Amino acid sequence: MNKVIASSVSKKFVMALAGLFLLTFLPVHLGINLMLLKADPEPFNSAAHFMATFPLIKVVEIILILAFLVHIFTGIVVQIQNWLARPLRYRSGNKSETSFFSRFMIWTGGAIFIFLIIHFTNFYFIKLGFIEGDAEDFYSVAYQLFAIPGYNIFYWICFIVLGFHLYHAFTSAFQTLGLNHRIWTPIVNFIAVFYAILIPAGFVSIPLIIWLFK
Amino acid sequence: MNITLKIWRQKNKEDKGKFVTYKLNNVSTEMTFLEMLDYLNEKLIKEDQDPVAFDSDCREGICGSCGLYINGRPNGPQKSVTTCQLSMSVFKDGDTITVEPWRSKAFPVIKDLVVDRTAFDKLIEAGGYISVNTGAAPEANSIPVKKHNADRAFEAGVCIGCGTCVAACKNASAMLFVSAKISQLALLPQGRVEAKERVRILVEKMDELGFGNCSNTGSCEAECPKDIKLVNIARLNREYYKAY
Numbered sequence: 001m002n003k004v005i006a007s008s009v010s011k012k013f014v015m016a017l018a019g020l021f022l023l024t025f026l027p028v029h030l031g032i033n034l035m036l037l038k039a040d041p042e043p044f045n046s047a048a049h050f051m052a053t054f055p056l057i058k059v060v061e062i063i064l065i066l067a068f069l070v071h072i073f074t075g076i077v078v079q080i081q082n083w084l085a086r087p088l089r090y091r092s093g094n095k096s097e098t099s100f101f102s103r104f105m106i107w108t109g110g111a112i113f114i115f116l117i118i119h120f121t122n123f124y125f126i127k128l129g130f131i132e133g134d135a136e137d138f139y140s141v142a143y144q145l146f147a148i149p150g151y152n153i154f155y156w157i158c159f160i161v162l163g164f165h166l167y168h169a170f171t172s173a174f175q176t177l178g179l180n181h182r183i184w185t186p187i188v189n190f191i192a193v194f195y196a197i198l199i200p201a202g203f204v205s206i207p208l209i210i211w212l213f214k
Numbered sequence: 215m216n217i218t219l220k221i222w223r224q225k226n227k228e229d230k231g232k233f234v235t236y237k238l239n240n241v242s243t244e245m246t247f248l249e250m251l252d253y254l255n256e257k258l259i260k261e262d263q264d265p266v267a268f269d270s271d272c273r274e275g276i277c278g279s280c281g282l283y284i285n286g287r288p289n290g291p292q293k294s295v296t297t298c299q300l301s302m303s304v305f306k307d308g309d310t311i312t313v314e315p316w317r318s319k320a321f322p323v324i325k326d327l328v329v330d331r332t333a334f335d336k337l338i339e340a341g342g343y344i345s346v347n348t349g350a351a352p353e354a355n356s357i358p359v360k361k362h363n364a365d366r367a368f369e370a371g372v373c374i375g376c377g378t379c380v381a382a383c384k385n386a387s388a389m390l391f392v393s394a395k396i397s398q399l400a401l402l403p404q405g406r407v408e409a410k411e412r413v414r415i416l417v418e419k420m421d422e423l424g425f426g427n428c429s430n431t432g433s434c435e436a437e438c439p440k441d442i443k444l445v446n447i448a449r450l451n452r453e454y455y456k457a458y
């Protein structure tokens with residue numbers, strides 16, 4: 001049984017499922033973030049409050065954290081095994097055609113992880129009470145962060161990198177789950193492009209609009 | 215034309231190995247890549263040097279024994295060819311050509327450009343077959359097969375086990391090879407009988423032999439001399455989930 005759970009296909013299966021779940025969460029988060037564009041802090045803060053207190057969301061939140069951990073864990077294991085599978089690199093490089101973003105998944109994933117840690121210390125850990133801060137006014141916290149130029153640049157870079165990660169993730173997850181179809185796969189690939197551009201663009205546009213118009 | 219070759223020389227498994235540069239003049243564009251290496255070896259033998267060890271057998275793209283890593287790509291710059299089918303006409307006068315063996319944990323180098331591909335044989339032994347009694351061949355039309363399935367099975371069945379997929383994959387994964395074997399048999403009624411055990415055994419064996427995990431980079435499909443498609447890998451995944 002252990003061999004089944006640890007098999008290459010099973011690991012990828014778990015990673016893909018966890019990843020797909022994470023994909024569904026991003027649009028929700030973006031929807032709430034867009035409320036930051038309102039001059040009134042009330043809608044954003046109450047949405048944040050709702051997310052923090054509604055029992056059903058609590059359950060989803062736990063699943064979400066688990067999905068993150070499982071996705072990261074399997075991702076790292078898979079990568080380490082893959083490095084070990086070719087102990088000696090090619091000296092003449094690797095010029096084979098390949099899906100470009102697939103080459104950097106561990107690195108884009110690592111960058112997203114670093115972002116998450118910073119993001120969590122700014123918001124999520126405050127909400128959980130691990131760190132002191134005002135959990136009821138994340139609107140102001142966000143505005144304070146977006147007022148720091150360095151934070152903005154970091155934020156933008158992280159979301160561009162996220163886009164790279166998402167594009168391969170989206171298409172790859174379906175292939176890993178064995179969901180390959182003559183008609184549907186090209187459509188999935190098409191949606192992946194949109195998803196990987198629109199989601200990061202949405203997040204990045206918020207500080208940009210604040211900076212330009214407020 | 216005159217070319218410069220940078221060839222990986224390694225005495226045996228334990229040796230660290232290094233590139234050795236050879237200048238080769240009067241290479242004809244009508245030579246195949248392996249004929250060019252034969253030509254080099256003739257010269258080396260005449261000069262009392264150790265010839266470059268490389269594998270080949272059929273020299274017509276069907277046995278799968280000849281693969282070399284040429285200028286950063288398995289089987290060189292031409293698409294859909296094995297190394298033995300690679301023509302010297304794709305190179306120009308004055309070119310430098312770098313030749314390396316396949317590199318992966320599962321395919322250790324034996325000497326120079328020759329690697330041990332027993333790992334593939336072990337996979338086939340473990341589950342790349344159907345169990346049938348020997349004897350006279352049964353009547354071909356007694357088990358009907360859908361044309362569509364027969365075609366897909368055939369497309370997977372043309373895999374020659376050359377190891378290009380492993381060589382091209384940044385993870386040294388054997389998924390394209392294994393998925394071709396799975397598909398070829400899973401698509402036909404004769405193969406369905408043992409489909410579940412087969413996929414379980416093959417995936418377990420593949421992991422055990424030290425191949426990497428597939429991360430859907432697609433280089434295997436891009437480099438495969440027999441144009442085996444990634445859809446086979448999706449099918450392997452499906453078959454695996456169905457088997458549990």
Ligand code: FES
Nearest residue numbers: 271273278280298
């Ligand atoms: S020598 Fe047989 S495929 Fe190249």
